[in-house]
Amino acid sequence: MADALKEKILRQLIADKGREVKEATPKDIYYALASIVNEEVKQQWFRTRKYYKDEKLKEVYYLSMEFLIGRLLESNLLNYGMLDEAKTALEQMGFNPQEVFAEEHDAGLGNGGLGRLAACFLDSLASLNYPGHGFGIRYRYGLFEQRIIHGNQVELPDYWLTDPYPWESRTEEEAVVIQFHGDVHMYKRNDGTLEFEYKNTDKVMAVPYDIPVVGYENGTVNTLRLWSAESIFSNNSDRLEGNKQFYRDLAHEHSIEQISGFLYPDDSSYEGKELRLKQQYFLVSASIQNILKHFKTNNRMSLSKLAEKVVIQINDTHPSLAIPELMRILMDEEGFSWENAWQVTTKVFAYTNHTTLSEALETWPTDMIKSLLPRIFMIIDEINNRFCQGIWFDHEELRDKIPELAIIAYERVHMARLAIVGSFSVNGVAKIHTEILKKKEMKDFYTLFPDKFNNKTNGITHRRWLMQANPKLAELITDVIGPQWIKRPKQLISLLKHSSDSALLEKFNQVKHENKRELANYIKQHIGITVDERSIFDVQIKRLHEYKRQLLNVFHIIYLYNELKENPNQDMTPRTFIFGAKAAPSYHLAKEVIKLINTVASIVNYDPSVKDRLKVIFMENYNVSIAEKIIPAADISEQISTASKEASGTGNMKMMMNGALTLGTMDGANIEINDLVGDRNMFIFGLSADEVLEYYQHGGYHARDLYNTDDRIKRILDQLNQGEFGVHNIEFKDIYYNILYHNDPYFVLKDFEPYLETHELAERAYRDRMTWLNMSVTNIAYSGKFSSDQTIQEYATEIWKLKRK
Known part of the structure; x- marks a missing residue:
């Protein structure tokens, strides 16, 4: 089959470009392969439309x-049943399949x-x-x-x-x-x-x-x-x-x-x-x-x-x-x-x-x-x-x-x-x-x-977000429970029978580690920063908005940095914090949070006293293709919106399906994830939706009280206000004033302490590898409930x- 496809690609290449394979670029190969797929698809497209009309x-x-x-090239190849033979054909022709697929915008x-x-x-x-x-x-x-x-x-x-x-x-x-x-x-x-x-x-x-x-x-x-x-x-x-x-x-x-x-x-x-x-x-x-x-x-x-x-x-x-x-x-x-x-x-x-x-x-x-x-x-x-x-x-x-x-x-x-x-x-x-x-x-x-x-x-389509984005994990799952889950994703629940099998958990661990290594290589190649592939990959990838609370995440990073500066020899599991987000062009505060994340990264990533135990990565121009690289490598899935504000979320489902553990509030679909996996298999913190709505009804809470009584919070806000993070001491004043003078509308300070405590619990759990892997496999097993097939x-x-x- 791969040989026949290879011959088709060679013929298409000559027809399209008048070139032989030794003269072809990855872009030439992309267009030749896309033409072949299109010809196959168009026949089924016509038959589908005719069937709908006739019936x-x-x-x-x-x-x-x-x-x-x-x-769409890789997705169409997968759904059409041609992906494996296409990859083999491309490799036989001397091309890296991922480089060919990456030619598509x-x-x-x-x-x-x-x-x-x-x-x-x-x-x-x-x-x-x-x-x-x-x-x-x-x-x-x-x-x-x-x-x-x-x-x-x-x-x-x-x-x-x-x-x-x-x-x-x-x-x-x-x-x-x-x-x-x-x-x-x-x-x-x-x-x-x-x-x-x-x-x-x-x-x-x-x-x-x-x-x-x-x-x-x-x-x-x-x-x-x-x-x-x-x-x-x-x-x-x-x-x-x-x-x-x-x-x-x-x-x-x-x-x-x-x-x-x-x-x-x-x-x-x-x-x-x-x-x-x-x-x-x-x-x-x-x-x-x-x-x-x-x-x-x-x-x-x-x-x-x-x-x-x-x-x-x-x-x-x-x-x-x-x-x-x-x-x-x-x-x-x-x-x-x-x-x-x-x-x-x-x-x-x-x-x-x-x-x-x-x-x-x-x-x-x-x-x-x-x-x-x-x-x-x-x-x-x-x-x-x-x-x-x-x-x-x-x-x-x-x-x-x-x-x-x-x-x-x-x-x-x-x-x-x-x-x-x-x-x-x-x-x-x-x-x-x-x-x-x-x-x-x-x-x-x-x-x-x-x-x-x-x-x-x-829901999310498991075809793209597991089979395509994480083929090693998909293959391992099929080896363990058979292929039925591909057509009936709820069958992933069969993994529960194997969630305590140490040999199998080690295989899952190996797949996760390989995915983390691939992401680390991508970060090194595109951003120029070396990250420890054995560190906890802590991921928050979503639109930049105050209610999604990227600010809470970066405050935690500043806190950890302050702790390491005061006690460089303390025992801390290395962590890599990965962000991906775009802010609306006119959304000033959101853009200021992006600036803060990158400013903290520029300090933390190059401070020798931190000894590479903290790294902060902002993935520029976050999109679907970048998500497909990050999600299979995630250890912790940050779903930390102010309770009652996130309608559902789907990033939480994608990372769950790939074995990341949710650290989040009881908001949106986090609640339904919790209904399935329980408190033992995710990390829940913070105010409930009812508590948030109650605060809103009565004018919120007094953010200044926490500023005046919690030295950790006071130090972080003073660092922003006094220019310790940033070239000018006015750089992050809008964040400072929004929290203290607009009374912290999204409860960043109110949830700060429970957020820190929950991260400490997550770090301890991560050190017990078998327990962590058992939790990870349990999440994958229940994730079929969130297939968009079920929703549709x-x-x-x-x-x-x-x-x-």
Whole structure:
């Protein structure tokens, strides 16, 4: 098989580049192999689409602003059953497979957990033979490429499309027109009903690019459709370069291209906010138009029966405008009455909430939506009026709460409220998150719509995060319990029978050590720092946000450094602290924490008195591919968010599946990990969610009291304030003042002592290797519960009502 693939690669190389293998670069080989995989995949892709059409299956469409799909060549080879033979063929040709795979740019289509979850869900939908597809935007530039210069985050454009992207297919014949601004004209029909006409609009073409989503060894290939914004007149040959109109057209085209230009453009200005709103409507309008066209083509049914064949999942609030957009098309273009259109709409949409943070619950100025989307605003306004009237007449007890429930209130349109009112299902993403939504954040909505609310704990695809990222561990697991776990990840529980087998634990230890050595080599090669591969690899990799408390982690590092400076001969297990994080460009405090981590690293890593017992590594430009290197090597998984703030988390699941032990708060999915493995197999500390919410209700606690009574805390904060860490004594004053003068809003100081104590427990446990390895294998055994296959199975049966292919 490898020999046959090798011959195909050689032929493709000549066809593509006119080169023999001895002249080829790893990039040449990457494109040749991708072409071969594409040819195989396209046949299954066609057959899958034909099957869905012939069988008239109900299909789910997953609308998301992010799809963090990572590199696809290795993933597609794995799912297509060609990975082992591909690696062998590449090695026979004298190429390192990982170097060939690394030629692919990470697709710049996401930022963090939201986008990676969407990618895992698409993988599971295809691997479980469910008809499900993604809709997103084909951003020409990703979030940004992060560079660390003098410790500071610097944002550069992430032009991930510099080289041709082999997995996408442009489908220009399915382009649709999106309309912004303009005037709405209202007429009365003969029957007394109203007719609306939309005139003088700015028109934008949405052109689809399709990416195949390959199921695992099952012949199913679903679709991720990404929309690119283009001018309707971009191919108009009548324009003359000397004409002033040409230059106006150029400026107009540039503004259009910006719609699919950047993921999350800076929204600190009015123009930036409007561009974000444009992006959201562009995504949903293109997608809804496409879904309805697909429905009409494949089903000889009235659109009144749309919900029998279509379900649309809104991933977070960003695509909430899909609800009024479907209403607009049904009423204005298909002739539905309001009542009939609303009945269809509310049977089609389901909404996933991802946050309890009030600042993350999107709102838009009413004037902005009125100006940019006048017809959509009229529909939202009518939805709001009818909803509020319903509360007034049917729920007297909630009349006083109408301003807190209204979709339009205080000159803002509240997107989460629109999503709740217009959907038949509202789900949280972890048990505690869903309970907080029901009992606190969305309590009144839960009173109104108790049957809508449900929980679907997030998941991760074990194919990428174990089989692909950690093939040595996957192979060992198969040797021990057989291959059944690959198709049924809950079968990992069979490892429990072997969790006390010392010979087996030693093999697990060897795999972990080899992964740590590979990461240590990568760090040495790319960062220039030597780390001890026998040290504890303590990992915190996630978006930089105050509630995720990277600051608590770095305070602990400063504490350990202070301890070693005072007592250089103390007995301390060497530790390597590894961070990966991007901060939003306008998030000053988050960027200051990145600066602090790098400043502490520059001091700790080069202090000879520390004797290499502490190392701090910040992995620049953290992305999926870097995560795949870090996660298999992690010993400790830092999941230390302020309790009640993290909706779920998925990094906790990925590291658990790879044998890292969770050190964290009882927050998000940590609670469900704890339900499975128990206190003996993870390290829990800190305030509970109820305690945090109680503090918030009563104005917090007095951070200065801890500063005045705990010498360790006082010393760390004084070091920041007085410039001991940093070139200037004003460098980290904002962190200092935020904690002491804004009263430590995320309880960093309050949880500091229990965090230190828990780390000491973890260090002692790490020294007892057999006990640690037993805990590690126990975590892997229970991790199958968090496969996204399980999550998608629950969505498919309980919300979407899908049938398998």
